[in-house]
Amino acid sequence: MNAFKxxxxxxxxxxxxxxxxxxxxxxxxxxxxKPELIFxxxxxxxxxxxxxxxxAVYMRDVLLPRYQLFxxxxxxxxxxxxxxxxxxxxxxxxxxxxxxTGLEIAFKIVTILGTFLLPIxxxxxxxxxxxxxxxxxxxxxxxxxxxxxxxxxxxxxxxPSTLAGEFSYSLSLSLGxxxxxxxxxxxxxxxxxxxxxxxxxLIALTHVYVLLxxxxxxxxxxxxxxxxxxxxxAELKYYFxxxxxxxxxxxxxxxxLLGKLSYTTAYNIMxxxxxxxxxxxxxxxxxxxxxxxxxxxYLLFNFSDDRINYILLWILSAAILFLLAPLLGVVxxxxxxxxxxxxxxLGAYEMNLILEKMDWLKGKxxxxxxxxLVTIVWINNVKLLEEDFKKPYEMLKxxxxxxxxYLLLKNLKEHTIPEILKNKYHGFIPSxxxxxxxxxxxxxxxxxxxxxxxxLRGNFSDPRVVYEHSDYYNVYxxxxxxxxxxxxxxxxxxxxxxxxxxxxxxxxxxxxxxxxEQRSCPFWNEWPCATFNLEAGKEHLKxxxxxxxxxxxxxxxxxxDRDPEFKLLKRFGEVSIYxxxxxxxxxxxxxxxxxxxxxxxxxxxxxxxxxxxxxxxxMISIPLVFVPEFNEEDTRFFKLxxxxxxxxxxxxxxxxxxxxxxxxxxxxxxxxxxxxxPHIIRFSYYPNWKVEGAKKIYLVxxxxxxxxxxxxEVRLYMAPTIYDTLGLxxxxxxAFYIALILGIRISEIQSLSKFLKR
Numbered sequence: 043m044n045a046f047k048x049x050x051x052x053x054x055x056x057x058x059x060x061x062x063x064x065x066x067x068x069x070x071x072x073x074x075x076k077p078e079l080i081f082x083x084x085x086x087x088x089x090x091x092x093x094x095x096x097x098a099v100y101m102r103d104v105l106l107p108r109y110q111l112f113x114x115x116x117x118x119x120x121x122x123x124x125x126x127x128x129x130x131x132x133x134x135x136x137x138x139x140x141x142x143t144g145l146e147i148a149f150k151i152v153t154i155l156g157t158f159l160l161p162i163x164x165x166x167x168x169x170x171x172x173x174x175x176x177x178x179x180x181x182x183x184x185x186x187x188x189x190x191x192x193x194x195x196x197x198x199x200x201x202p203s204t205l206a207g208e209f210s211y212s213l214s215l216s217l218g219x220x221x222x223x224x225x226x227x228x229x230x231x232x233x234x235x236x237x238x239x240x241x242x243x244l245i246a247l248t249h250v251y252v253l254l255x256x257x258x259x260x261x262x263x264x265x266x267x268x269x270x271x272x273x274x275x276a277e278l279k280y281y282f283x284x285x286x287x288x289x290x291x292x293x294x295x296x297x298x299l300l301g302k303l304s305y306t307t308a309y310n311i312m313x314x315x316x317x318x319x320x321x322x323x324x325x326x327x328x329x330x331x332x333x334x335x336x337x338x339x340y341l342l343f344n345f346s347d348d349r350i351n352y353i354l355l356w357i358l359s360a361a362i363l364f365l366l367a368p369l370l371g372v373v374x375x376x377x378x379x380x381x382x383x384x385x386x387x388l389g390a391y392e393m394n395l396i397l398e399k400m401d402w403l404k405g406k407x408x409x410x411x412x413x414x415l416v417t418i419v420w421i422n423n424v425k426l427l428e429e430d431f432k433k434p435y436e437m438l439k440x441x442x443x444x445x446x447x448y449l450l451l452k453n454l455k456e457h458t459i460p461e462i463l464k465n466k467y468h469g470f471i472p473s474x475x476x477x478x479x480x481x482x483x484x485x486x487x488x489x490x491x492x493x494x495x496x497x498l499r500g501n502f503s504d505p506r507v508v509y510e511h512s513d514y515y516n517v518y519x520x521x522x523x524x525x526x527x528x529x530x531x532x533x534x535x536x537x538x539x540x541x542x543x544x545x546x547x548x549x550x551x552x553x554x555x556x557x558x559e560q561r562s563c564p565f566w567n568e569w570p571c572a573t574f575n576l577e578a579g580k581e582h583l584k585x586x587x588x589x590x591x592x593x594x595x596x597x598x599x600x601x602x603d604r605d606p607e608f609k610l611l612k613r614f615g616e617v618s619i620y621x622x623x624x625x626x627x628x629x630x631x632x633x634x635x636x637x638x639x640x641x642x643x644x645x646x647x648x649x650x651x652x653x654x655x656x657x658x659x660x661m662i663s664i665p666l667v668f669v670p671e672f673n674e675e676d677t678r679f680f681k682l683x684x685x686x687x688x689x690x691x692x693x694x695x696x697x698x699x700x701x702x703x704x705x706x707x708x709x710x711x712x713x714x715x716x717x718x719x720p721h722i723i724r725f726s727y728y729p730n731w732k733v734e735g736a737k738k739i740y741l742v743x744x745x746x747x748x749x750x751x752x753x754x755e756v757r758l759y760m761a762p763t764i765y766d767t768l769g770l771x772x773x774x775x776x777a778f779y780i781a782l783i784l785g786i787r788i789s790e791i792q793s794l795s796k797f798l799k800r
Contacts, residue, residue: 059175064162074467089205093207096528119546121544122544130295132153161182168223170226183417310370333389334391354388361381393413506588511562549656580605630712637665651687667680667742668740668743727741733749
């Protein structure tokens with residue numbers, strides 16, 4: 043049988059079409075994510091993405107050598123648990139891949155992985171749900187329009203959001219679409235439970251928003267099936283088998299996360315309806331919206347396809363989560379991409395309905411190629427159409443029909459049609475990709491940036507460095523360039539990327555608002571910031587053991603030049619470095635005044651009390667030791683007690699102590715000649731801190747630790763809590779369970795492989 047006869051077989055022709063179009067999709071994406079950029083050995087810049095690189099370095103150099111996937115990092119926010127409240131899986135992939143490519147290249151590959159996987163995983167998800175040709179491949183093609191949306195860069199899933207730093211979300215979204223397909227068929231046929239549990243676990247370890255979305259979706263699907271299902275017991279068994287096994291697989295990370303959630307800072311800023319409505323359906327998605335609306339109406343009145351009902355549940359789940367976001371303490375707008383992508387997939391389904399009605403049409407495989415080519419032309423030129431149609435549209439709204447028609451025809455003839463024939467992309471995505479993946483080292487001001495970091499070079503034993511917030515730093519590659527001082531200079535700083543992961547974040551952003559002309563204040567709704575006030579700011583800097591100050595604005599530099607407590611060290615172009623000469627330069631200190639044992643009821647409100655204390659500079663020399671109750675053990679160590687800030691008294695300790703400190707990544711040792719005297723350790727409090735040489739660790743204002751040494755040598759170190767131990771035991775049990783049944787379930791993998799090849 044020759045090749046021509048083989049191509050006459052319907053299934054083979056369809057598989058060839060699918061393969062060629064998937065290759066075409068990858069080729070199209072590679073025209074943007076050019077290999078010469080991705081394989082350039084430079085450190086990625088741009089938005090939040092640049093700050094993520096240090097996380098990969100820290101995992102490779104510090105965490106993994108200690109057999110940890112997440113752990114303490116002293117580099118930002120006075121220390122925080124890196125990757126305990128974020129998602130370690132993408133960074134683990136980077137490190138593993140780095141042994142073959144180097145970390146710079148591995149980082150770039152993983153950041154774009156979700157973008158490249160979304161079309162193929164959408165295709166496989168539709169195949170898993172047994173949609174016939176050409177629905178899976180049209181759905182894969184349609185995801186390109188979703189990826190190339192330029193109307194937002196922080197919702198998640200699209201290329202601009204990925205370039206801004208949301209690559210974990212993109213990867214998780216791709217896994218989520220695949221999982222929704224395999225979970226649907228798995229629940230129906232009672233197969234692939236282990237595979238689905240593994241997929242769900244991978245989703246959990248890449249992004250929580252996608253985890254919430256897929257979990258609610260298949261839970262709602264189960265509820266709907268309960269009303270029309272004779273095999274209720276089997277359905278429930280499958281549901282709980284997948285859910286419980288997935289939970290156990292990630293318990294080593296998830297249980298500690300949930301158990302220590304009170305030591306994070308919630309970021310639950312809600313987007314208003316006006317912003318949502320304005321950006322939810324940009325022009326690039328409009329054709330799919332119209333097709334999906336038509337498909338939904340048609341299906342409601344003609345027949346019921348359970349698979350379409352299931353896909354419609356995706357929209358319902360995302361809408362529910364969008365509305366419940368304030369209660370969950372998460373950002374509502376991050377659930378909008380699930381609705382957008384679902385509309386795109388429904389639009390692909392409607393395209394197939396249209397093709398099915400065209401019975402007279404021969405060579406439908408060629409039509410699929412045409413759909414792919416039209417999609418590419420649409421993506422390349424949609425921004426051009428937006429611009430050229432904008433003014434005529436505004437005229438039409440004013441009923442200036444004649445003027446609008448004239449301008450529209452003029453634009454079509456002189457600009458629109460000639461540009462469309464060139465078929466070049468008209469958006470900002472290519473320039474942003476170039477900016478990010480060209481890297482720090484290729485920026486015009488890189489030598490200046492390197493010189494600043496070299497000048498500040500040191501280690502985590504040195505006092506911290508603070509930097510004034512400024513958009514100017516984008517000349518170095520990102521406005522967040524100095525968040526990476528731990529990477530480039532080896533020094534700890536205050537602000538960082540993972541602001542929700544630290545209990546100290548509100549205090550850090552308050553300091554930032556006091557010392558700079560420009561501020562960010564991300565937690566403004568719960569933790570309002572100050573205005574420029576260097577007098578108060580420098581006292582807070584001393585509290586956080588800050589010695590060097592990177593200043594950019596003229597306002598800050600003039601104030602620093604006038605203040606005798608600051609000394610100009612060096613200028614680098616627009617950036618000046620100052621030293622706070624009156625700083626103690628110590629992480630372990632004996633306070634000037636007696637600490638006050640402060641009762642807080644309920645105890646979870648301790649940070650609100652601490653924040654009020656922090657804002658009042660006259661109070662910050664009187665440490666507050668937070669306790670839920672006064673007990674005999676604590677009261678014998680502290681002379682003063684209070685329940686209100688108004689009751690604070692300043693009583694001098696009058697102790698002259700000699701302290702030698704040794705600061706390591708996850709250990710703090712000090713030697714003191716003042717046993718029995720309170721010592722403050724100016725690192726963030728966290729339950730994993732344990733102590734040798736003192737009875738216990740107290741939580742002291744603003745968010746630090748306090749110990750009362752019982753011997754001259756004291757050691758604070760990180761150790762597992764009950765949450766860590768319990769989570770690890772449950773995950774080991776899950777792994778043991780999978781190992782036991784692997785031989786039995788290996789047939790599932792073989793069945794799925796055969797099915798996808800059909």
